[in-house]
Amino acid sequence: MAGFLAGLLDATVAAATVFILAGLGELISERAGVLNLGVEGMMLGGALGGFAVTVVTNSPWIGLAAGVLVGMALALIHAFLCITLKANQVISGVMLTLLGTGLTTFYGSDWVGERIDGFAEVPVPLVGQYLVEIPVLGEALFRNTPTDYLALALVPLTWYLLNRTNLGLELISVGEDPEMADTMGVSVFKLRYLAVVFGGGFAGAAGAHLSLALVGNWSNGMTAGQGWIAVALVIFAQWRATRILLGAYLFGMLSALELRSQGLSVSLGPDAPLAGVLNPIIEFLLNTQIMSTYPYLATILVLSYAVIRSNSDRLAVPSALLEPYSRETD
Amino acid sequence: MAEPVFLEMAGIRKEFPGVVANDRVDLRVERGEIHGLLGENGAGKSTLMKILYGLYTPDEGEIYLDGDRLDLDSPQDAIDAGIGMVHQHFQLIPRLTVAENVVLGEREPATPFRPDAESPIPEAVRSNRVVQSVAERFSLGLDAPTRRIQRLADRYGFDLDAGAKISELDVGQRQRVEILKALYRDVDLLILDEPTAVLTPTEAERLFDSLDRLTDEGLSIIFITHKLDEVESIVDRVTILREGKNAGTAVVSEVTQADLAEMMVGREVLFQIEKEGVDLGEPVLQLQNVHADDDRGIEALSGVDLTVRAGEVVGIAGVSGNGQNELAEVAAGIRQPTTGSVRVDGTDLTGAAPRQFVDSGVSFVPEDRLEYGCAADLSVMHNATLKEFRDQRFDGPLGLDYDELEAYAETLVEEFDVRGVEDVTETKAGDLSGGNLQKLILARELDRNPALLVANQPTRGVDVGAIEFIREALLDQRMNGTGIVLFSEDLDEITDLSDRILVIYEGEFVYETTPEEADRDRIGLEMTGGGRAGGDQRPSDRHADVTAAASEGER
Numbered sequence: 077m078a079g080f081l082a083g084l085l086d087a088t089v090a091a092a093t094v095f096i097l098a099g100l101g102e103l104i105s106e107r108a109g110v111l112n113l114g115v116e117g118m119m120l121g122g123a124l125g126g127f128a129v130t131v132v133t134n135s136p137w138i139g140l141a142a143g144v145l146v147g148m149a150l151a152l153i154h155a156f157l158c159i160t161l162k163a164n165q166v167i168s169g170v171m172l173t174l175l176g177t178g179l180t181t182f183y184g185s186d187w188v189g190e191r192i193d194g195f196a197e198v199p200v201p202l203v204g205q206y207l208v209e210i211p212v213l214g215e216a217l218f219r220n221t222p223t224d225y226l227a228l229a230l231v232p233l234t235w236y237l238l239n240r241t242n243l244g245l246e247l248i249s250v251g252e253d254p255e256m257a258d259t260m261g262v263s264v265f266k267l268r269y270l271a272v273v274f275g276g277g278f279a280g281a282a283g284a285h286l287s288l289a290l291v292g293n294w295s296n297g298m299t300a301g302q303g304w305i306a307v308a309l310v311i312f313a314q315w316r317a318t319r320i321l322l323g324a325y326l327f328g329m330l331s332a333l334e335l336r337s338q339g340l341s342v343s344l345g346p347d348a349p350l351a352g353v354l355n356p357i358i359e360f361l362l363n364t365q366i367m368s369t370y371p372y373l374a375t376i377l378v379l380s381y382a383v384i385r386s387n388s389d390r391l392a393v394p395s396a397l398l399e400p401y402s403r404e405t406d
Numbered sequence: 407m408a409e410p411v412f413l414e415m416a417g418i419r420k421e422f423p424g425v426v427a428n429d430r431v432d433l434r435v436e437r438g439e440i441h442g443l444l445g446e447n448g449a450g451k452s453t454l455m456k457i458l459y460g461l462y463t464p465d466e467g468e469i470y471l472d473g474d475r476l477d478l479d480s481p482q483d484a485i486d487a488g489i490g491m492v493h494q495h496f497q498l499i500p501r502l503t504v505a506e507n508v509v510l511g512e513r514e515p516a517t518p519f520r521p522d523a524e525s526p527i528p529e530a531v532r533s534n535r536v537v538q539s540v541a542e543r544f545s546l547g548l549d550a551p552t553r554r555i556q557r558l559a560d561r562y563g564f565d566l567d568a569g570a571k572i573s574e575l576d577v578g579q580r581q582r583v584e585i586l587k588a589l590y591r592d593v594d595l596l597i598l599d600e601p602t603a604v605l606t607p608t609e610a611e612r613l614f615d616s617l618d619r620l621t622d623e624g625l626s627i628i629f630i631t632h633k634l635d636e637v638e639s640i641v642d643r644v645t646i647l648r649e650g651k652n653a654g655t656a657v658v659s660e661v662t663q664a665d666l667a668e669m670m671v672g673r674e675v676l677f678q679i680e681k682e683g684v685d686l687g688e689p690v691l692q693l694q695n696v697h698a699d700d701d702r703g704i705e706a707l708s709g710v711d712l713t714v715r716a717g718e719v720v721g722i723a724g725v726s727g728n729g730q731n732e733l734a735e736v737a738a739g740i741r742q743p744t745t746g747s748v749r750v751d752g753t754d755l756t757g758a759a760p761r762q763f764v765d766s767g768v769s770f771v772p773e774d775r776l777e778y779g780c781a782a783d784l785s786v787m788h789n790a791t792l793k794e795f796r797d798q799r800f801d802g803p804l805g806l807d808y809d810e811l812e813a814y815a816e817t818l819v820e821e822f823d824v825r826g827v828e829d830v831t832e833t834k835a836g837d838l839s840g841g842n843l844q845k846l847i848l849a850r851e852l853d854r855n856p857a858l859l860v861a862n863q864p865t866r867g868v869d870v871g872a873i874e875f876i877r878e879a880l881l882d883q884r885m886n887g888t889g890i891v892l893f894s895e896d897l898d899e900i901t902d903l904s905d906r907i908l909v910i911y912e913g914e915f916v917y918e919t920t921p922e923e924a925d926r927d928r929i930g931l932e933m934t935g936g937g938r939a940g941g942d943q944r945p946s947d948r949h950a951d952v953t954a955a956a957s958e959g960e961r
Contacts, residue, residue: 237544240545240546241543241544241545241546242513242514242515242542242543242544242545242546243543243544244546245502245506245509245510245546246510246511248499248501248502249499249502249510252499252501252502253497253498253499255497256497256498256499257510257511258481259459259461259481259491259497260481260497260510260511260587261480261481261482261485261511262510262511392501395499395501
């Protein structure tokens, strides 16, 4: 059991990184007032771009950088459509996901079957090699891939950026009331572009983590809806960076559970009361196919809870989300 | 010219598609004065000020501040030149604090990077341009700004906590934050766009005190308004705009309100309305023991009896929220009474659908004209014909005859002097100014020659010219034999227009009088519930079967 738990925690940390990176990226974009439903597409782009470049250069670091750039490039399309052309953000975002899925399926077929080493798990510098010895938690917390550490470091950095810098204050004001921000000398267009493109880079990194650190290969549609979960995660987190971390671990654990529970069989002894009734239920719940739906079920539950619990006053959605801005209209 | 004036706007022209908003307008403001900018809605005041604040670029004309020519491409340019503006709709982010709202855009770096602070970072590093620009973006120092904001607030008696969130503040406090935003940027000229529109009278008094303190320190203020008594109470000199052109500049102490009104409207304005006598006809509205709930399900009307006869104006006075809206809606047929009966023109319509009220000749001017009075996104034509389009004369071979509808809408626009309509089928009702939209609604409601008109706050928030027009239109309709229920918070309007006055308090009529006998103090007392202690009987209004005047005589 301890072994299972240690394995589960280890997988949770790795799976959570996808949600942390993609969630933070979406958070930055939405705080500036631009919803980007293209996370899934940008992640696929980042995953394939990162993987292909790693195969060619044999360096996962260059691959990661390539993944980030692909994410940014895709986000730039969304930014141009929504900010400059004032297109509907929802439609543009869905389009971006379809575009990312289509492009990666088309160009990705050449890369299916290739294998790379990707990012190796390394202990935390200095103290890591001793702490790894801690039972159950050690491996999970102190021996991880560089992208896991990167994601963890980005949580406080994003919080700092949003809440403790002038740039963050301006970004939030642009997401709350672009007209007001404009009259205060804040460049609405520049900041929105910056936020969307940066957010795209985060999503690209999330995809690259998936193919370079988590799986080590490329397969079509490998994000499997995790980009959509990241969008939901931002709502769950009530647009706060620190809560993204919490939610990412919750969803990460549900994903890990599915991976790690294969072959796991739990059943009550034949003498236990109601064993005849409960055993089939337990078996059903632990069925891998069923378990793979848990993250999505959890998304629905968590969103319902978040929306019911917070009335509209407390719901922290940026006031100008989905609202294009132009100076001329008055 | 001896010394140049502080601000000079010369020959400003700004044209929007189809409209000349400003036509060679001049404005001169002296240092340390409160300069009023007076004009009807749509006279070009806001356009002129948006030009001065860098939001619009003028087509022609020049702006000089302290003798220097200004070229303003953005609000930032205006702020840099020392011009601040407080908009009518506050530009504040409720989720952020006072200090955060004030410093937004100023890029205040964290304390160790401030040039004036004690800091472990050597001066040479701090003053480095790269270090400065990184610190300005990637840090935020609120301590020193908060202290400065608090000092400013305290100095002008603003009663504000710089650390409070905007969402916790009331309207008056939010307005003071807006002023602080300008003061924090060391402006010399402050533009206030109809600042009292959102304030209670007490809050407005406080604002005026603060403005006096600001001008004592050499600040100049441009005060946009269309209220004449405000001009009289705090403005030094006033510039009047009419239809985009200068209509004169005056020293306020040397002119009367009537002079100002004439300059603003372009003709003499009748503050005294002559009301002719009219013979009262049959009752057109009879409410008996009406009880009704408000939207939250709490009883808002507790047993109201009201009879309005053809050709009679019944004015209902009261502090807002005492059941006026519910009473208006019951009379117009869009709210069901919980008990009691409603008769219109002799027919019992208790519980009938709104459409039946409309067909029985009930017209309604609702309080919220944008929300309930019109379909803001539809054209003037659609709005003008909303109640009449079922009429036979609009029947075409296939459905509606749009040419006929258009022609009818054009007649109404003409007759009721609705301005700002380029094309009745294109211009949206929501794009009309408040006064003109109200005239359009009134045109729609009156042209059908209704038996009963329910008018809820018909002149609130509209300019002097439109007020006069609307009041006269109501009285004309009275001469045509329409019974009118008039709700207004303006006691002058009630006494000028009504044949009978009823005071409503907590869902009941507590006092009845006539304009001739009306004593304002008594009405004011009754409006606030103060008259009940005297043991007066609540008027039942059941005697109104006689003539209105006679029923007054009895009491």
